[in-house]
Amino acid sequence: MATQASQTASRLMLSPAVLLLFLWMIVPLGMTIYFSFLRFNLLMPGTEAFTGFENYVYFFTDPAFWPALANTLTLVLGVLFITVIGGVALAVLLDQPMWGQGIVRVLVIAPFFVMPSVSALVWKNMLMNPVNGLFAAFARGLGLEPFDFFADAPLASIIVIVAWQWLPFATLILLTAMQSLDREQMEAAEMDGAGPFWRFLHLTVPHLTRATTVVVLIQTIFLLSVFAEILVTTNGGPGTASTTLTFLVYMQSMLQFDVGLGSAGGIVAVILANIVAIFLMRMIGKNLEA
Amino acid sequence: MARNVSTGRKAAVTALAWGVGLVIFFPILWTVLTSFKTEGEAINAHPSFLFFDWTLENYHTVNERSDYLAHFWNSVVIALGSTLIGLLIAIPAAWSMAFVPGKRTKDLLMWMLSTKMMPAVGVLVPIYLLARDTGLLDSKTGLVIVLTLVNLPIIVWMLYTYFKEIPGEILEAARMDGASLGSEILYVLTPMAVPGIASTLLLNVILAWNESFWTLNLTAANSAPLTAFIASYSSPEGLFYAKLSAASTMAIAPILILGWFSQKQLVRGLTFGAVK
Numbered sequence: 194m195a196t197q198a199s200q201t202a203s204r205l206m207l208s209p210a211v212l213l214l215f216l217w218m219i220v221p222l223g224m225t226i227y228f229s230f231l232r233f234n235l236l237m238p239g240t241e242a243f244t245g246f247e248n249y250v251y252f253f254t255d256p257a258f259w260p261a262l263a264n265t266l267t268l269v270l271g272v273l274f275i276t277v278i279g280g281v282a283l284a285v286l287l288d289q290p291m292w293g294q295g296i297v298r299v300l301v302i303a304p305f306f307v308m309p310s311v312s313a314l315v316w317k318n319m320l321m322n323p324v325n326g327l328f329a330a331f332a333r334g335l336g337l338e339p340f341d342f343f344a345d346a347p348l349a350s351i352i353v354i355v356a357w358q359w360l361p362f363a364t365l366i367l368l369t370a371m372q373s374l375d376r377e378q379m380e381a382a383e384m385d386g387a388g389p390f391w392r393f394l395h396l397t398v399p400h401l402t403r404a405t406t407v408v409v410l411i412q413t414i415f416l417l418s419v420f421a422e423i424l425v426t427t428n429g430g431p432g433t434a435s436t437t438l439t440f441l442v443y444m445q446s447m448l449q450f451d452v453g454l455g456s457a458g459g460i461v462a463v464i465l466a467n468i469v470a471i472f473l474m475r476m477i478g479k480n481l482e483a
Numbered sequence: 484m485a486r487n488v489s490t491g492r493k494a495a496v497t498a499l500a501w502g503v504g505l506v507i508f509f510p511i512l513w514t515v516l517t518s519f520k521t522e523g524e525a526i527n528a529h530p531s532f533l534f535f536d537w538t539l540e541n542y543h544t545v546n547e548r549s550d551y552l553a554h555f556w557n558s559v560v561i562a563l564g565s566t567l568i569g570l571l572i573a574i575p576a577a578w579s580m581a582f583v584p585g586k587r588t589k590d591l592l593m594w595m596l597s598t599k600m601m602p603a604v605g606v607l608v609p610i611y612l613l614a615r616d617t618g619l620l621d622s623k624t625g626l627v628i629v630l631t632l633v634n635l636p637i638i639v640w641m642l643y644t645y646f647k648e649i650p651g652e653i654l655e656a657a658r659m660d661g662a663s664l665g666s667e668i669l670y671v672l673t674p675m676a677v678p679g680i681a682s683t684l685l686l687n688v689i690l691a692w693n694e695s696f697w698t699l700n701l702t703a704a705n706s707a708p709l710t711a712f713i714a715s716y717s718s719p720e721g722l723f724y725a726k727l728s729a730a731s732t733m734a735i736a737p738i739l740i741l742g743w744f745s746q747k748q749l750v751r752g753l754t755f756g757a758v759k
Contacts, residue, residue: 203583206575210639211591213572217632218598224609283503291497299743300504303511306742308693310714311731315514319724325526327513333528360507362749366758369750404758411753418602421695425714439604446608447700456608463605470600477755478593 222463228456235450248457255454260433261441264348265465268355268437269416273409275356280363280408281401285393287364288371298368305361309421316354317343317426347427347435354422359415363408370404371397403476410473417466438462511735518542518728525724541729550712551730558708558734560623561698562691565630566684569638572631574680577642582651592643596755599636603696614701621703629701630691638687641752645679682748685741692738709734 232244252258287298304312320327321342329339342350374397382392420439423429429436429444436444442462446455505512517525519537545551580588610629611620619625649672657671698710707715713734716727742749750758 199583200585203579203585206579207591210572210576210595210635213632214595214598214635217635218601221606221609221613222601224612225606228608286496286500286503289496289500290493291500292493293497293501297500297504298746300508302742302746303508303739305749306689306693306738307511307735308710308713308738309695310699310710311514311735312510314713314716314727315510315731318727319513319517319525320510325724327530330528330530357507357510362753365746366750366754369747369758407754407758414600414602418604418696420604421699421710421714424699439602442604442607443700447611452608452612459602459605459607462602466600466602466605470597473600474593474597477596478589 225456225459225463228452229460231453231456233451233453233456235452244453248453249461251454252457252461255441257433257436257441261436261438264433264435265417265437265439267348268352268419269413271349271352272356272359272416273412275352276359276363276412277405277408279356279360280367281405283360283364284367284371284401285397287368301364302361304357305359305365307358309358310425312358313354313422313425316350316357321350343427344431347431351419351422351426351435354426355416355419358422359412362412366408367401367404370401374400406476407473410469410476413469414466414473417462417469438465511739514728515732517724518732520725520728522723522725525728541725542733545726545729545733551733554707554709554712555733557623557706558692558710561626561630561706561708562688564623564627565634565691566638566687568627569631569635569687570642570680570684573635573638573642573683577639577646580639581643581646581649582654592640595636595639599633603633607700610697611700620701621705621707623706626698626701626706626708629697630694633694633697634687634690637690637752637755638683640755641683641686641748642679644751644755645682646676648679649675682745683752685745686748686752689738689742689745 229248230243230245231241232247233241283301287294287301291297307315318326323329323339323341323344326339328342332339340346379392379396382396387395418439419437420443423435423437423440424443427435429440438458439462442455442458445451445458449455516532518541519539520535521538521540524531524535580592614620614625614629617625619628653671653675654667657667662671692708693710695710695714698708699714702708702711713727713730716730
């Protein structure tokens with residue numbers, strides 16, 4: 194139905210966005226790939242040389258690499274575990290009739306809008322600080338020894354902060370999905386004598402599967418890039434206890450100025466993220482046809 | 484809501500939900516309360532919840548430090564600038580994909596989305612070097628460009644899902660009535676598209692305001708928005724809890740308010756239409 198003229202017009206309307214995104218994706222990524230095969234350190238200009246896969250070998254044999262990979266997986270899986278379980282529980286709770294539902298929802302969603310550096314600092318200083326923090330005051334009130342969160346459990350503490358930021362996202366999406374649940378089916382099951390647990394397991398859970406998958410995939414993409422929370426709280430330490438892949442690449446390229454090594458790490462991160470992205474893209478693509 | 488629920492059950496659910504909601508909200512509430520305390524009161528070993536001497540002193544102090552307002556202004560410029568430019572580029576693109584879909588429209592949309600899947604750290608080095616060599620390091624212009632590109636796929640997608648819902652028949656009817664393409668767009672489509680554009684604007688201002696990878700890596704003293712400025716409180720100024728709280732409260736308040744208006748759009752924008 195589209196005429197020749199309107200097709201030309203539509204191409205013109207599309208091209209700026211396509212061109213810009215193409216450049217944005219191809220140029221820097223191409224440069225990263227190129228750098229990853231070079232010996233290239235900003236502190237030693239003029240020594241650039243092609244080194245093949247040397248940077249990759251260095252990256253994989255860096256003593257920080259395996260801890261960083263393990264920390265990345267722990268962070269992502271830990272946050273996913275808390276937010277999905279908590280999100281389903283909260284979605285079920287918020288879907289019940291109650292007074293002041295709108296206000297409760299606002300309270301629950303709020304952490305998502307707090308910028309990462311603020312939430313990290315508030316948790317680090319005002320809540321988790323072993324001397325002046327509120328948790329320490331509680332512990333002393335109960336006659337306990339205050340816990341030094343970032344010294345004794347750095348990664349777990351970061352997981353708590355990040356989970357607090359992402360719980361609202363999971364809740365909001367699962368709640369949206371809950372609200373499209375067929376009420377009549379629920380009532381029919383109730384009439385037939387199905388208990389609340391049976392209804393949850395056989396009606397609610399299957400209905401939420403799709404939304405949960407979306408939550409898991411999208412959060413994974415964002416969680417692989419968690420940065421500010423680590424920078425502000427532990428700076429990756431103590432040692433490598435809270436260094437993730439993203440943070441490792443940041444340290445190598447921005448603090449040690451080793452562009453080649455950082456680029457090799459960047460490419461590893463891209464490959465890791467793409468594995469997740471493929472699954473997410475399939476799901477969204479299916480939805481597009483529907 | 485046809486279900487009849489006993490008042491007792493409703494009261495129990497209400498109590499539980501409010502309890503959980505307040506626990507989740509507590510860190511924010513605590514920050515706001517602390518911002519009204521004196522520094523001494525803020526680190527009191529026996530913290531007081533409401534019964535302390537309320538003071539606005541921290542807000543005065545933070546605002547008097549001339550740089551706070553400058554960083555706040557940087558955030559405004561970067562968030563609004565990148566969103567508006569993004570809209571300018573995305574509106575025609577989303578428009579044409581929604582109303583003149585071709586064979587490759589779906590592939591194109593998926594490809595745009597895939598650019599968003601690229602982890603920022605994968606292009607950190609080249610972007611940093613490009614910014615350095617073009618003099619855009621620590622400049623608002625540089626950040627506006629980067630954030631525009633980072634959020635462009637989300638903007639296109641959100642607009643696309645909104646435009647898709649505008650019935651095409653309306654266009655045909657207008658055309659039958661002899662409307663020109665210009666007046667068709669101006670009088671028929673624009674009024675129907677404005678809510679979707681407004682929602683997209685809102686969500687992207689929020690995302691850009693809070694963006695914390697590029698803002699931290701590409702700025703220093705001059706163009707740092709609040710994300711980077713507040714991160715610099717991590718030591719040793721972070722020990723001034725009351726001032727940190729006042730600065731934080733001012734940094735998050737505008738976005739909290741915008742965010743509460745944009746709950747629905749959030750779901751739509753961040754799931755790329757996969758959950759509605």
